[in-house]
Amino acid sequence: MRERLHPEEIQADGAGFLPSLAIDTVIFxxxxxxxxxxxxxxxxxxxxxxxxxxxxxxxxxxxxARRVLAERTSLQGIYLEQFYTFGDLDRYDPTPLRAIMSAHGLNYSDHHWLLRRFVSVGYYALVDFTKAVPVPDLLADRCDWYDLANLPPLMQDHQKIVQKALDTLRIELDRKLIGFNLLSETFTMADLQRLYETILGQKLHRSGFQRKMLSLEILERLDKQYSGGAHKAPYLYRFAFDKKPE
Amino acid sequence: MRERLHPEEIQADGAGFLPSLAIDTVIFxxxxxxxxxxxxxxxxxxxxxxxxxxxxxxxxxxxxARRVLAERTSLQGIYLEQFYTFGDLDRYDPTPLRAIMSAHGLNYSDHHWLLRRFVSVGYYALVDFTKAVPVPDLLADRCDWYDLANLPPLMQDHQKIVQKALDTLRIELDRKLIGFNLLSETFTMADLQRLYETILGQKLHRSGFQRKMLSLEILERLDKQYSGGAHKAPYLYRFAFDKKPE
DNA sequence: TATTATTGTCACAATTTGTTACAATAATAA
DNA sequence: TTATTATTGTAACAAATTGTGACAATAATA
Known part of the structure; x- marks a missing residue:
């Protein structure tokens, strides 16, 4: 169970934390x-x-980064990768944060540590949507999933961070164990293909995709089969961690 | 011409710089x-x-990062990529730095900003060996090239940083404009192949390599030819920035 | 029991990559 | 001057990979 922080903790002058340095996570x-x-x-x-x-x-x-991820998703042992560190001067704009803190009844001078310039290390995480339990942090009142294809405007340079995370995801899709970490424990080949198509933003040929995935030798085919459609039942697969470690 | 810094500048308590944050460059x-x-x-x-x-x-x-690179090599406009940010606690060991500063007659308490923990953003740069003019920084008395294949022991976690830079280089070799940036303005296909073989640590087939490189359509073949060997003279090539931008 | 949609797999084509071969040629040796 | 040598540019073919379509199998529904 996560321990909620109290606003007083924000008032401390950043003691106990490294100054100038933040972490932002893109949780897919x-x-x-x-x-x-x-x-x-x-x-x-x-x-x-x-x-x-x-x-x-x-x-x-x-x-x-693992701590931030665990605090927001209530999940442990999640796939997490550092992808870029953002340090442009123009990402430092205290206006939105001052407004947010003001909404909490907190009014600080520009010298308050939270209103100073930060360099931020970006991480992306891949989680099983059905398992995550989103938890707001102490300045937010909601923490929710949003469609990547239809994002609302984001604070500061966060749109840029998301884009870079997605670029990295696409580049590393066939080099790392990305796809499998976004699905449930078991999945069909069609599930996996739909995921790949969504990440890449393009259609893939079913036959070639299946051949490619099976040739990786990291999928374990299960005996039991999914049922529920007016057609032949597909095999279920499980990602086999031990078969071909990265 | 670079302006030499004076040891007094080290004594300042880091004013003007972001605390906790450093940059390390692997200059290839x-x-x-x-x-x-x-x-x-x-x-x-x-x-x-x-x-x-x-x-x-x-x-x-x-x-x-560009400034650090320019200060050490006297070069501008060099290929430079951020590749990873190193933030483990165990990279923070003030002993070597204290010894170095002591050698300069500077003795500080452990609270001195240079002796505190740093998170370091790693960059790698690719430079034309014949053009760089290595310049020591204010705590060093030498700045020189060392063979990657035969490195002496390095300070702190710098060996690990070099290894990660090399890993990144290998992965991105055929995805980015890496090879060309390490050679002189003009080069032969054999030069380029030797470079690729050295980076990858394995032999490549001459015929396939040439076909592959030419198919990228980023090489401009020059009329004039190199001469000096007891054999057919090879074409010289130049990397054509404009042909296929990244 | 026929129909329908989807699945697993095969077959073949197209493309890319691996490998060998060979003529061209610049310096050197005869 | 001519033969020798090492290396180069490229063609040719083989092997492997990828692209594409076809087809039988089958689980639910009509």
Whole structure:
């Protein structure tokens, strides 16, 4: 169970965290043929933002990202990759954050640590949509899935971060274990193909796709079969971690 | 001409720079069949380190990397890519740096900003070995090329950073304009092949390699030919920036 | 029991990659 | 001057991979 933080903790001057450095996570899910990401909605504003956080002084950078991911999804052991570090000056605009904090009744000077410039390390995570339980952070009142294909405007440079995450996802799709981590434990070949098509934004040939996936030798075919359609029942597959480690 | 910094500047408490954040650059060159990287050797110690630096408060992260690269090589407009951000706790070991500063007659408490924990953004650069003019930084007395195949021990986690840079280089070799940026303005197909073989650590077939490179349509064949060997003179090629932008 | 949609797999074509072969040629040796 | 040598540019063919369509199998529905 996650422990809710209290606004007082924001008032501390960043003690215990590395200054200047933040983490932003693009948390991908897949549901009903749509790629989705988790976004936070801030109280009394229209601002939407990527789940983020800061790095504790006694914490590895990658562990901080895992912590942020776990706090927002209630999930452990999720596929997580660092993909880029964003450090442009023009990403530093305290206006939205000041508005959000103001909506919480918090008014700080521009020297407050949260209103200073941050360099942000971007991570993307791949989660089973059906397993994640979105949890807002202490400044947000909602944490929900949004269709990647129809994103609302995001805070700061978060749109750019999402785009870069998606670019990375496409490039690494056939080099890493990306597809399988977005589906449930078992899935059909058609499920997998729909996912690949959605990520790549293009149709793939069914026959060649099946041949390619099976040739990777990381899929375990299960005896039992899905049923429910007016047609031949497809095999179910499970991703076999042990068969071909990355 | 680069302006030499004075040790007094180190004594300032990091004012003007983002705290906690550093940059390390793996600067690759290629000469006589060997991949090389630039290393700094610190005065009165045996420590070798990657060229690095810090990010000014009014400077883009990527610009800071470009600045570090320009300061060490005297070159502008070089191929430079961010590849990973290193933030493990165990990379923070002030012992070597304290020894180096002590060798300069500088003795600081553990609270000095240079002795605190840093998260470091890694960049790799590809430079024309014959054009770079290595320049030491203010704590080093030498800046020289070292064979990647025969590296001496490096400071902190710099060995790991180099390895990750090389891994990235290999993965991106046929996806980005990597090879061409390590050679002189003009080169033969054999030059290019030797470079690819060195980066990948394996032999390639001459015929297939030539066919592949020409099919990329980013090489411009020059009329004039190299001469000097007891055999047919090879064409010279030039990388054509405009033909197929990335 | 026939119809329908989808599945698993095969077969063949098209393309790409791996490999060998061979003529061309610039320097050197005879 | 001519033969030798090493390397180059390219063609030719083989092997492997990928693209594409076809077809029988089959689970629900009509």
């Amino acid at each position: 899910g897949f549901h009903e043929g749509q790629l989705k990401i988790l976004l936070l909605e801030y109280k009394n504003t229209n601002w939407l933002a990527l789940p983020g956080g800061f790095v504790r002084e006694t914490e590895n950078l990658n562990d901080a | 060159g290629f000469h006589e069949g060997q991949l090389k990287i630039l290393l700094l050797e610190y005065k009165n110690t045996n420590w070798l380190a990657l060229p690095g630096g810090f990010v000014r408060e009014t400077e883009n992260l990527n610009d800071a």
